[in-house]
Amino acid sequence: MAITMGWLDSLYSRAVAGVAITRRRVVALGAGGSGVIATRAVPEGLVEPQPVTANVSSASQLGQIVAEALDEVSAVGSGVALLVPDLAVSTTLVAAGAGASRRELVAGLAAVLPYPMSEARTDFWRGRRGEVLGAGIRSTIVRQFEQVVEAADCRLGWVDGTSLARIPSWARSGDGPSGKEVQIQLYQAHYCLSVFDDGELTDLRVKLRAPAELAEIAREIERIPKRDGDTRPVAARMYGPGASELAAMSAVTTVDASDRDPLPEALQALVARGNP
Amino acid sequence: MRPGIYLGPRRGGLDRIVRRLAVVGVVATLAHAGWYVRTELELRELRASLEERDQLARVDVLPWTPDETRSLRHLVAVSASGAPEALAATELLSLLEDVLPESVTVVSATLTPAADDPGLVVEALASRQQDISDLEARLAAHARVERTEVLEERRSRDGSFSIRVQARLVPQAPR
Numbered sequence: 001m002a003i004t005m006g007w008l009d010s011l012y013s014r015a016v017a018g019v020a021i022t023r024r025r026v027v028a029l030g031a032g033g034s035g036v037i038a039t040r041a042v043p044e045g046l047v048e049p050q051p052v053t054a055n056v057s058s059a060s061q062l063g064q065i066v067a068e069a070l071d072e073v074s075a076v077g078s079g080v081a082l083l084v085p086d087l088a089v090s091t092t093l094v095a096a097g098a099g100a101s102r103r104e105l106v107a108g109l110a111a112v113l114p115y116p117m118s119e120a121r122t123d124f125w126r127g128r129r130g131e132v133l134g135a136g137i138r139s140t141i142v143r144q145f146e147q148v149v150e151a152a153d154c155r156l157g158w159v160d161g162t163s164l165a166r167i168p169s170w171a172r173s174g175d176g177p178s179g180k181e182v183q184i185q186l187y188q189a190h191y192c193l194s195v196f197d198d199g200e201l202t203d204l205r206v207k208l209r210a211p212a213e214l215a216e217i218a219r220e221i222e223r224i225p226k227r228d229g230d231t232r233p234v235a236a237r238m239y240g241p242g243a244s245e246l247a248a249m250s251a252v253t254t255v256d257a258s259d260r261d262p263l264p265e266a267l268q269a270l271v272a273r274g275n276p
Numbered sequence: 277m278r279p280g281i282y283l284g285p286r287r288g289g290l291d292r293i294v295r296r297l298a299v300v301g302v303v304a305t306l307a308h309a310g311w312y313v314r315t316e317l318e319l320r321e322l323r324a325s326l327e328e329r330d331q332l333a334r335v336d337v338l339p340w341t342p343d344e345t346r347s348l349r350h351l352v353a354v355s356a357s358g359a360p361e362a363l364a365a366t367e368l369l370s371l372l373e374d375v376l377p378e379s380v381t382v383v384s385a386t387l388t389p390a391a392d393d394p395g396l397v398v399e400a401l402a403s404r405q406q407d408i409s410d411l412e413a414r415l416a417a418h419a420r421v422e423r424t425e426v427l428e429e430r431r432s433r434d435g436s437f438s439i440r441v442q443a444r445l446v447p448q449a450p451r
Contacts (some may be wrong), residue, residue: 082284084283089283121283121284121285121286123281123282124281125278125280125281126277126278127277128277133281134387135281135283136283142283142284144286146284151382154285156285157284158279158280158282158284159282159283159284160281160282160283160325161281161283164280164281165280167280168277168278168279168280191376195288270280272348273279273280274279276287
């Protein structure tokens, strides 16, 4: 039955494009792994990511920007995966082995949501080692972003938080080198720090940042093994503007540091999932 | 493992139901196709076997030769299908055997085993008139026979005598 369902799903599957909306930019990725990227600037104040109130002040204006970006990558009218701003999404992480039931997971997530659970769209991702990442976004907020995509005659595909999109693939790649690994995704106004122990997601933080606060982030990374009492070496991977500078000031071993915008790769990770 | 967090609109019910129905439909169609092919093959085998039997049945059971003592060339049993009280065709054949004199050949026997009006029509050939009359007399005298009626009696060019006689049987009391 599962095989047949998979086969049927593959019949439905079509190439999926992607679009990411942030406070400053709209980034569109062409369908079918074309790698074509279109970036459009978002006027100041048009998108104000936060978890409680509406994020978009003018849906029609943002819709036009998104439609232009999608048009440039020839994705108008196709399936589109959507990355919503990190700061609109609330997350919670339950450690592996906690054996939490669905009800407990929902209760755990409800505790971090700054609005009633009944108004949230939520989902849980279970890691290979049993850890559970919960995420929630207020329905009215996510609906705004969805409407912007739908206005460009696109079918919605996956919808995820910008920094959450790559977490599952990083967790999966955990079968390779063992040890503690820290992944930092740097953006203009915030950063996302995720910690993996032998491939298990053990920590996830999304925090606001000021451009000059890299030293503070470096100290935060250094504190992670001390906090856990872990003497193993920590490998860090840093992506986004300021990554190389952060790597230079960080005491941990930096395996990879790239100043390139992390959004296209997050979009690629989301698009690679296919259809939900 | 699911590929990640999905915060999009709930893929509800309808989409999922339609997909599941499609799966059920495909599975049912495949199962039905398999059953159909199997049945069709069985049917072909049965048809072939029936044709073979039909060929055999068309062959005279016993070719008529005046020297034969008692013989049956053609038998027609009208099946009273759906009638639970119907006589068994073998019972009528047994009656025919009882009344058939020596040297008479039954050219055809039509058996009507219906419970309310059982009977048989016998067409017989014999080289002597006496044997034909004997058949009619024995038939009329049989305990199971209510009345007889000679439908046709003639003499052929080769000198043999033929008779077509109908016998009405005493209807069976309902069991």
